[in-house]
Amino acid sequence: MATKVKEPVAVATASSKNGSSLINDDKLKQLYSTMLKCRLLEEKARILKKQARYKGNYYAAVGQEATAVGVAVDLRPEDAVAPSHRDFIANYIKGVPLSAMFSQLYGRITSPDKGRSSPAHCGYAPLNIITPSSTIAAQLNIGTGIALANKLKKNDNVVVAFSGDGSTSLGFWHEALNFAGVQNLPIIFVCQNNLWAESVSVKLQTKVEDISLKAAGYGFPGITVDGNDVVAVYRVAYEAIQRARNGGGPTLIEAKTYRWYGHSEIDPAKYRSPEEVEVWKTKDPIAGMERYLTQRNLFTPEWKQQLSEAFNKELDEAIEFAEKAPQAEPVECLDYVYSFDVRGRELDRKTRTPKY
Amino acid sequence: MATKVKEPVAVATASSKNGSSLINDDKLKQLYSTMLKCRLLEEKARILKKQARYKGNYYAAVGQEATAVGVAVDLRPEDAVAPSHRDFIANYIKGVPLSAMFSQLYGRITSPDKGRSSPAHCGYAPLNIITPSSTIAAQLNIGTGIALANKLKKNDNVVVAFSGDGSTSLGFWHEALNFAGVQNLPIIFVCQNNLWAESVSVKLQTKVEDISLKAAGYGFPGITVDGNDVVAVYRVAYEAIQRARNGGGPTLIEAKTYRWYGHSEIDPAKYRSPEEVEVWKTKDPIAGMERYLTQRNLFTPEWKQQLSEAFNKELDEAIEFAEKAPQAEPVECLDYVYSFDVRGRELDRKTRTPKY
Amino acid sequence: MSVSYIEAITTGLAEEMRRDDRVFLIGEDVGVMGGVFGATKGLFEEFGAERVIDSPLAEGVIVSSAIGASMAGLRPVAEIQFADFITPAMDAITQQAAKLRYRSGGSQTCPLTLRVCYGGGTGGGLYHSQTNTTWFAHEPGLIVVAPATVADAKGMLKAGIRQDDPVIYFEHKRLYRLPTIKEDLPEGDDFVTDLFHAAVRHEGKDATIVTYGYMLQISLQAAQKVEQETGASIEVIDLRVLNPLDRDTVLDSVAKTSRLCIVQEDHRTLGIGSEIAAIVAEDAFDCLDAPILRVAAPDVPAIPAAEPMEQFYMPNVDKVTAALHKLLQY
Amino acid sequence: MSVSYIEAITTGLAEEMRRDDRVFLIGEDVGVMGGVFGATKGLFEEFGAERVIDSPLAEGVIVSSAIGASMAGLRPVAEIQFADFITPAMDAITQQAAKLRYRSGGSQTCPLTLRVCYGGGTGGGLYHSQTNTTWFAHEPGLIVVAPATVADAKGMLKAGIRQDDPVIYFEHKRLYRLPTIKEDLPEGDDFVTDLFHAAVRHEGKDATIVTYGYMLQISLQAAQKVEQETGASIEVIDLRVLNPLDRDTVLDSVAKTSRLCIVQEDHRTLGIGSEIAAIVAEDAFDCLDAPILRVAAPDVPAIPAAEPMEQFYMPNVDKVTAALHKLLQY
Numbered sequence A, B: 001m002a003t004k005v006k007e008p009v010a011v012a013t014a015s016s017k018n019g020s021s022l023i024n025d026d027k028l029k030q031l032y033s034t035m036l037k038c039r040l041l042e043e044k045a046r047i048l049k050k051q052a053r054y055k056g057n058y059y060a061a062v063g064q065e066a067t068a069v070g071v072a073v074d075l076r077p078e079d080a081v082a083p084s085h086r087d088f089i090a091n092y093i094k095g096v097p098l099s100a101m102f103s104q105l106y107g108r109i110t111s112p113d114k115g116r117s118s119p120a121h122c123g124y125a126p127l128n129i130i131t132p133s134s135t136i137a138a139q140l141n142i143g144t145g146i147a148l149a150n151k152l153k154k155n156d157n158v159v160v161a162f163s164g165d166g167s168t169s170l171g172f173w174h175e176a177l178n179f180a181g182v183q184n185l186p187i188i189f190v191c192q193n194n195l196w197a198e199s200v201s202v203k204l205q206t207k208v209e210d211i212s213l214k215a216a217g218y219g220f221p222g223i224t225v226d227g228n229d230v231v232a233v234y235r236v237a238y239e240a241i242q243r244a245r246n247g248g249g250p251t252l253i254e255a256k257t258y259r260w261y262g263h264s265e266i267d268p269a270k271y272r273s274p275e276e277v278e279v280w281k282t283k284d285p286i287a288g289m290e291r292y293l294t295q296r297n298l299f300t301p302e303w304k305q306q307l308s309e310a311f312n313k314e315l316d317e318a319i320e321f322a323e324k325a326p327q328a329e330p331v332e333c334l335d336y337v338y339s340f341d342v343r344g345r346e347l348d349r350k351t352r353t354p355k356y
Numbered sequence C, D: 001m002s003v004s005y006i007e008a009i010t011t012g013l014a015e016e017m018r019r020d021d022r023v024f025l026i027g028e029d030v031g032v033m034g035g036v037f038g039a040t041k042g043l044f045e046e047f048g049a050e051r052v053i054d055s056p057l058a059e060g061v062i063v064s065s066a067i068g069a070s071m072a073g074l075r076p077v078a079e080i081q082f083a084d085f086i087t088p089a090m091d092a093i094t095q096q097a098a099k100l101r102y103r104s105g106g107s108q109t110c111p112l113t114l115r116v117c118y119g120g121g122t123g124g125g126l127y128h129s130q131t132n133t134t135w136f137a138h139e140p141g142l143i144v145v146a147p148a149t150v151a152d153a154k155g156m157l158k159a160g161i162r163q164d165d166p167v168i169y170f171e172h173k174r175l176y177r178l179p180t181i182k183e184d185l186p187e188g189d190d191f192v193t194d195l196f197h198a199a200v201r202h203e204g205k206d207a208t209i210v211t212y213g214y215m216l217q218i219s220l221q222a223a224q225k226v227e228q229e230t231g232a233s234i235e236v237i238d239l240r241v242l243n244p245l246d247r248d249t250v251l252d253s254v255a256k257t258s259r260l261c262i263v264q265e266d267h268r269t270l271g272i273g274s275e276i277a278a279i280v281a282e283d284a285f286d287c288l289d290a291p292i293l294r295v296a297a298p299d300v301p302a303i304p305a306a307e308p309m310e311q312f313y314m315p316n317v318d319k320v321t322a323a324l325h326k327l328l329q330y
Ligand SMILES: Cc1ncc(C[n+]2csc(CCOP(=O)(O)OP(=O)(O)O)c2C)c(N)n1
Pocket: A085, A086, A134, A135, A136, A163, A164, A165, A166, A167, A168, A192, A194, A196, A197, A198, A263, C028, C057, C059, C081, C085, C088
């Protein structure tokens, strides 16, 4: 399929040139297989949730895979990612072990957060993925701070900060982009415009048609891309990441996409018309990429079969690991508050001198 | 002088047509005389401050008069104004009695705030001027709420919300403009870009040259105007106000201007070059308007003389009134906390049942 | 017919909106969806998009627009979906709403009502469970209420909407559909409760429990348990109002019982209980026969998602019972 | 040579920046201007624009960028120009900095230092005078300090910068240039104080004052006055650390004196004093021979600009003296 890139404000020049030249067949297949695995992962996570195998909630990005994959597939371990509640798969794409990810869903001590954060709110220190709070857009400002550190340390690592259309209404979103512009920071803001913020239409979040327009107010390029076209996203992201690595500053990428399911597993999403959902399902990024690869003789059903079976085995192992892993002891509630132990302070209430 | 209007984003169409046709000679003279009075008022306020005749601080807009006058001169009593710390003169332009304004500087009980707010943080309920806090940009969101009420009540009153270049970095600024855009509210955001936020250059507040550009992200017109050209400001504001009254929604007006003095009376403003200050003093909006009126035979030194003498008398009376007015009794510190009396609660500590 | 806590909120809103067309609602998901918990269900259909406004995702906008609209004569009822996300409105609430009347010498006011959904114990984890009532109870100029019963859920909401001050109304998500607290309520306008007094929910003479919100349920159960076990009688006070605090009801009770146990869901340090303890230690010292005990959550940043740690965190009947025994044996 | 409180801050910053090139500053007007009070004077000239960053007018950016930068291994010292304007950073401080270590199971941390200029009594009015220490002392995960002496101004700042937790450092604007508190300080790296203990500033046996910040000065003067008038001896404790509180130093003192007076500049309800009173009423009840008195500001939204009302608002030597007499005569 033709890659659709819309450039209302800044022109992502030469993206077609540089961009596509880089996309060799292996990369195309990697983009596809990664999306497929993300899909399998999340559909599995949803089933486990429906089966009440873990507590809490889950926020699936099913239908949006092309955006996360196209942006994050080539990031280095040193590059930071600032995810939101909907970016669980960004962890997988960046290389977080599935055992850690499912431990996170299950709230086990084998989880990076040792059972503290809600499901899908996953971070991973070894790969510089910020453990998200739930405050919408807060990760953008923390990401901006990491980008500032990269600039001060004069390295060429970048930060990719994800958020949604609803997040753009918060002052935090503005403050992050404005500061990144002023300081010309190595950060890429990826706004996944899936048309809805819980039950609220994007039309009630902003008067403008294209969120990428907002970059004009911050003095750096903004570009709208078909978020269901992984090749288009990859090209646009590639250019933005290179620009950031080379001191060219931030980019705002608006990826127009859609979440197939409710805001979370408990949301029937009655506020959307069935027609709208159907239209978007015909734009399935994975099916689209299958067609694209087929045209280029890079796809066979058998290959997909093999990929799926192999990955499902990985998933099953990770799930088994998580289910066998212990939960935290109740008293561990008192740990990791400060750099010193607070158990003592809380249990026998005589103050201890922190070791420091 | 030629009116300089720069329209980077939305085109303030026909401003030249509608606009200037409305500016008859009386209006031109009114614009001038109002600016002159604002200047006299603030220079007086500064002298009184230097003489320590009142406590606290003062934030002069000397050099910026054309913006406040051009925007506010024709507002109705029902129209609301949301001022910042630098918009003391907006009160005068809207019609607040000088006795009330100087009582405010002096912190007397005859002040609208009965001595609570800091000097120049002046509001006036009868004319719908919001009593400002000091939180930068907060007035924009409150103003937006008043505009929402106007819309819900289906009247044609508007809100004029003032802020500065520095305020644009705060999330509050973004949230106000974004919401006004979504709801298409009758509000005019007047950003007085005087190049400095205390000691910080506007170059450290935003990467963009023209703050009016930011309106593009909110889906309504943004326009940059020479903030020292009262006729240009009047034309642009007139059109924005009409648009708002007629349900056409918000406008962002960036007025490029300059404060002659420090951020406040205690700021020597060493961070600015003397050259910069000199250049801007040559752009004095009042001197400029004198030249403009002279060309049209609408100005004589005698007239200025008369205006000044008459207004100085008014000022002296207001100052005498304020200086004679009593301060609040210490215990009045306890009043106006709730709609019920708290003195009792505080003084004898037995709780009283509030009357309600 | 007996209604739930959340039904009381919905009908309270509907009644006030019918009675007074200055009343409108604004918040995230309050319109088309009727609120994430359903508190505004049906109101969009009855009153339309102009009076039930789905706001942008910006708590600061929700509160500030309510401030402006109420200054202009309307009676907004704004909603914060989760107390955990109230921070973007911190300036609007504490620097604007709380201070407007004061800073304008009484000449400008903002009679808004802010509904805030708060509280833990539902597995919501770090960011869907918080109790930050202290931030607002600390701010004079705000009337802060936390209804613990179905009658108060309705009566205090209606009173809040009619009150000429900004009212922060904390509603505990765990009470919304709790079957055991359902009540029959009189329909209609006249049912408005007061916003300034604590309530004695259970009379007693040997010890006093002071609490609010969902913890009232825990406290009543613990009191009953201890009464059965020891024969002592425990007075249980529901604060109802967190700001300004009703000192007298608390002091009168302690004067009678001489023993005080405070139960709060918030962590220990600087919860509402700290002020209650300080008031009693200052003004009822002579009446006290025992230390003032506090049953509270431990001082950790928030409630972990994993059940064992959440259980450890939450005050419960056993913890309150143990404290009461300690208090009575003292 | 004897230095002022603000000089101690400036040299403390300079020393840490020379010692550790991971340390950088960010805030409004901290660079070219050297801070609105001059706390960062000369540092822009010595360390340049990269390590002394004039931020945009956005407190949320100041704190969040410090969070991110500290996660990435730097040691930012951020400045809030006036505590009254900290609200835009409320989420960054309470939901991000305070909770990052906890929510990441100890795998991610943000060792930043946030300097906050606070306090009244200088005619600053409603929005340049506030004491909102309670908002942050209420949040576990934050270390909150309020140095009251020149030595602590320097030693606690240096310790805070080296501490592996987010430290909120409240500096009272009225102490900056107070001549009477000037001190000779040792130069250099080794001068680092601890961040976890209160200090007994004046020994006594008949009553205890617990206070912090500028109120230490008021308290010491009142104690001296009462000692001269009555011959009683008054112990004065400077909390130094507001979170986590050093309970033992307070409890040990009350165990000795049996009488407690709390002095705070904040208004009464839910100030730091409430928690101190609650701790003592809970854990030192048997030691108490008198009610726990609080000298605090009245419960009004903020400090009015007009002098008579500001005077009425501020705790002062006479108010503390009166409280001490009442306490001793009890
Ligand atoms: C500050 C804040 N307010 C409210 C919420 C509750 N909330 C969680 S997700 C969400 C909608 C987010 O929409 P969007 O930014 O478009 O992301 P999406 O869920 O569509 O991926 C809301 C309102 C929150 N988490 N944080």
